[in-house]
Amino acid sequence: MVINEIRLNEDSRRIQKAVQQPQQGQWTNWDNALQKSLTWNEIWHMAPLRISFLIRSVYDLLPSNANLVRWGKKEDPTCPLCQGRQTTEHVLSSCRIALSQGRYTWRHNRVLQELAAVISTAKGETTLPNTNALIFTTEGGAKSWHGRPVRTTNQIKCLLDGCDDWDVSADLPEWDSHPSIIKETRLRPDIMIHSDSTQQLIMVELTVPYENRMEEAHTYKREKYMNLTKE
Template identity: 55%
Template sequence: MMLDNSNDTVLKTVNPLLSRKGWKVGDAINEAKENLAFKEHIGITQTGKSGLGITSIQRWPTATTKEHRDLVIQEIRSKEESKRLVKAIQQSQQGQWTNWKEAMQRSITWNDIWQMLLLRLSFIIRSTYDMLPSMTNLAKWMKVGDPTCPLCEEESQTMKHVLSFCRVPLANGRYTWRHNRVLEELTTTISNHMKPEAANINHKFFSGGGKMWIGSKRITSPLLVKNQNIFEINDDWIVAADIPG
């Protein structure tokens, strides 16, 4: 699109970059523009309990050239994500994550992946797609004949059963131990960020007129300071957790 919008007549004649098999850049851009034009005719639709005027969108006629490119890219990404979701739903096992309820999405960057231990990365990927070697999966893969849990010997050993529903780990306190270790890690991380050297807390003071300052910056609301750590607003935070001693 940058080539098409260029004022240079030579650049406009340059052929677009090659794309993956079965996907053409030009067709995707044209389809995205058609979808945006259709949305422009429909207008803004309200969903949920939000009132009229709460939702706002960037309109195509009033957008700049750069905003046009951003809208098209966003539309293409949205369509590709919809295709990926449809394909995942059709997969009985690898698409199980589409049925998760109230699960928070986790955004993992390439930098996070490179810094992860291999075993941890393998567990995250295989648990997401339910590919861990549980007895149920081993039975599907023709590795064992009986999918029953070897601990409780009552139910099929699925990933959900191992992590949350087996009565033997519950009786032995394994689930409680896991809960306490996660809580301990959370409290330790929060406590470290509460330290002035970690949170980079600046001294706050008020002028005679009641105006608030942090360092050399005057602010009207602590919550509106850009890139400010929540622990920088106050320095009297207290962490309390029910971790056994």
């Protein structure tokens, strides 16, 4: 208990100091990011330029015009596209000209393509129910399979387990369009996973915000699709 209390106090003191430092404290903006544990083997096989970019972007050490001015390498901190102050955040997510030119949309769609491809592959690896044994939940009753108790010998390992007619559509030109029940609305979730046999729809929405706006972007997207989810 004493060790834990000391550790908590030291962590709190460290964070308070880091927040006051404009560059060394940049990592505090990542509080809402999902934590990923990297192994030395993964780091070893990363391209050196990628590791360098990731580390320097976390601490705002990339050669943006604002940083070049601060380092005495340049006199003008403005963005050549929109004439705003060119910081790392500005380049990656805040330039209105880059937004109008579709640069951020291009980045978003490249990530979306990867997600859609992985989900499309996963739908072919689902487990179908087997009516030989009962599965129980922590709620005290038989596991509800799409609203009814079922017998199965296979534990549910994946959200897609349970049927083999999942259809994946994505809000991308080269992918199939969303089902009619979604097309009737004005909203276009990034990915729709739907099953005719079980009458299920799963919406996947991707956001690529700057690190200090993760929570804001998450709240915005949840509210945007709240009514569609209820309907």
